Amino acid sequence: MAKQITSRAENYSQWYNDLVVKAGLAENSAVRGCMVIKPYGYAIWEKMQRQLDKMFKDTGHENAYFPLFIPKSFLSREAEHVEGFAKECAVVTHHRLMTNPNGPGVVVDPEARLEEELVVRPTSETIIWNTYKNWISSYRDLPILVNQWANVVRWEMRTRLFLRTAEFLWQEGHTAHATKEEAIAEAEKMIGVYADFARNYMALPVIVGHKTESERFAGALDTLCIEAMMQDGRALQAGTSHFLGQNFAKAFDVKYQSKDGALEYVWATSWGVSTRLMGALIMAHGDDNGLVLPPNLAPIQIVMVPIFSNQEKLPMVLEKMKEIKASLEKLGVSVKIDDRDNVRSGFKFAEWELKGVPVRLAIGARDLENNTVEVARRDTLTKEVVSADGIVDKLVKLLDEIEKNIYNKALSFRDSHLIKVDTWDDFKAKIEEGGFLLCHWDGTAETEAKIQEETKATIRCIPIDSCVCQEEGKCVYSGRPSSRRVVFARAY
């Protein structure tokens, strides 16, 4: 088979790039840093979107849409926000092209310069809070629980498909509340939704925690995150939820009249996940044969390959497959019959392995005689011949089992690379091996920066859901007292 990919052991980074391209998920475009998401990759993203969108609606949120462009002056309104995003903005300066007077093609029309430059949104807090100003006057207008599915642009210098691209797709929730407590509860609720999604749909055992001050979103008072471990032991931040305090309400003068008539600034949150999740999904579960998709997000959950040794029997084999397919589809299982006649079964097997389809069914003439089917699992790469009786039920159960197995495999990998480290020498040695180091930290940005400088490791989060961290100790770097452990790792 031509679609050989580099092995993880040989070069993990190259393995990832090969996989994304060869499995038909995405590719680089002619525009620096912008990717093309190919149909198979987009189908996975759509399944993510559908599920997340349902979870947002189930928690009371509505979708809306705000402009792609942000007036340059809006960005400056919140000091930390502009600091965080100004250096990576795509800036629209003109609104017209004209025929090149000095040669072929078109040039920017110098007469069509915008009065104020527009920034392609890197995130939408500013344009949204400028809008909320007109939506909010009384406590009766609150809360506003709005989400947007959109594209955003951050001009990254070093890009990688899905993980870091100049343009990416995401959702951004932007909520407005009457009280601080309610906003904090919302930010916590939404990181919970993300963790639930990561665990139960992506089969990713994430750690939920707070970012340190230096790792916070530009403009937030608190950033919550979910951190996943990749197979090289590195961390990948898979989603964030921010408590923004009253920063944006103050920047855009958004006040509400409370029940007792007082004028108060509104409290805010924002939260988002992006096509970066695709990178997490690929890197967490893939193997040297290709993608391994959790059934809950697989565009094709079961693929059926007829075995062509006996051409005469082929129509009967296909008949049998269609029958099973129809029953499975009634139960909401997505099935594909690969009846191509120009490639061999072995080629098909390898291709669907590469594409990570959870279950492969093969049926040949002998299976018809014996009333059997061959069932192959993508997660374990095992196969067995089973009776065709009750096959639909068996397959449905198997999908469930595979989803759990992929999660458990990732969980045991994660847990075996979650290491308590108490000395600086040990830290320097262990960080080279990869994994999450649970260490004491003295709580200062200075120590955090020093550790990063010396080891490239950052504090991924201060976990909120891991009791193993709740113990006193001494900072692994400075030796100063610490009330709890935090998670250090090198990260994507």
Add this chain to the structure above:
Amino acid sequence: MAKQITSRAENYSQWYNDLVVKAGLAENSAVRGCMVIKPYGYAIWEKMQRQLDKMFKDTGHENAYFPLFIPKSFLSREAEHVEGFAKECAVVTHHRLMTNPNGPGVVVDPEARLEEELVVRPTSETIIWNTYKNWISSYRDLPILVNQWANVVRWEMRTRLFLRTAEFLWQEGHTAHATKEEAIAEAEKMIGVYADFARNYMALPVIVGHKTESERFAGALDTLCIEAMMQDGRALQAGTSHFLGQNFAKAFDVKYQSKDGALEYVWATSWGVSTRLMGALIMAHGDDNGLVLPPNLAPIQIVMVPIFSNQEKLPMVLEKMKEIKASLEKLGVSVKIDDRDNVRSGFKFAEWELKGVPVRLAIGARDLENNTVEVARRDTLTKEVVSADGIVDKLVKLLDEIEKNIYNKALSFRDSHLIKVDTWDDFKAKIEEGGFLLCHWDGTAETEAKIQEETKATIRCIPIDSCVCQEEGKCVYSGRPSSRRVVFARAY
């Protein structure tokens, strides 16, 4: 009620603007020409998207995503295409802002000028065909049937919410085929999908036809369209499907090897509908009380308002409502119980009328005693008290009846404003009254331009599905012979 809107008779254009804003569908943003689509408006758009997406998939299409930015030089590759779009492009020239050295805020960093300017996509033929070049080498790679849901930007000077905005949301299908016949069939199939959607979901009786050469999409050999009639007799182009020939394949050098080994250029189509459909929906069916939504696209299909004359009985009324709601939701009907206690029933009635909810149910204490409910129809503004027995079935049937009635009302309006005109004097008089004029035309761009100059009417289409047009005659303007009638109208 405060949300008074201008009547259609008084000022149709103002009526539309009032309605869009006061029904909470959309509003202008701080960015010139860009709108904010508010949650209620977006919910309608989502229903459109869901249904269209299903229809695209049912006809074999897959979704993908291509970059927001298009290198300036790509646009120039197809001569007519650049001519059509160069004058209304948002152009990105820089990728960084910096602190203003001479004052507050940020300025564009002159050091961060892009080597080649990027255009925010006004449509994606060029970037997509540049991509297809790498996807296509053999006839086995064809057809490619891809759709993209995306935002696009066309720098319009005069904008109107939904109808014409600088940024809008749309889908654009881009297909690649081995033969001319197959590409033409695809373009026809997709205009058929749009017509089906318009008729059966939007309750819009559209006319399907070909554009004249001067009204074609920039770069197309043929443009098919669906044209809807608004209540002022003007036309609104609601969707287009283009046969692009080999123009983009030639511009981007996309060839395939045919079965017999020859190298051939690939044939193309593209097709799209946008948030403009929202404008059509509003303008076609709304009345002086507000929106009138066809049940198939209404985010809330039935609203229930408890009548508060008897506070004691309120819990029982709500109980009854919840029971009906649960039964309706099982059948896929979306229901809202408006149990707000800070506004009167009359206010609620007016608000849900404004928002176009197809059916309103009111239940009071007396209804409980009599086992009745009051059912009000938004389309006819009639109400009646009916027995609560079998109410769920009655409501489901009623929704269906309303969908049909809204369509039929629009159809009879359209048909009564579809007029055969055979003299130039008659043309000039009738065009002032509004409506679609079925006229003979000599087939020249010159006559077409003259008629537009004198009357502001354009040829909306050369219908493909209306036998009334298939007759010989003389051009209404030049008197030269004509083989068929075409549709003239003033248009949005």
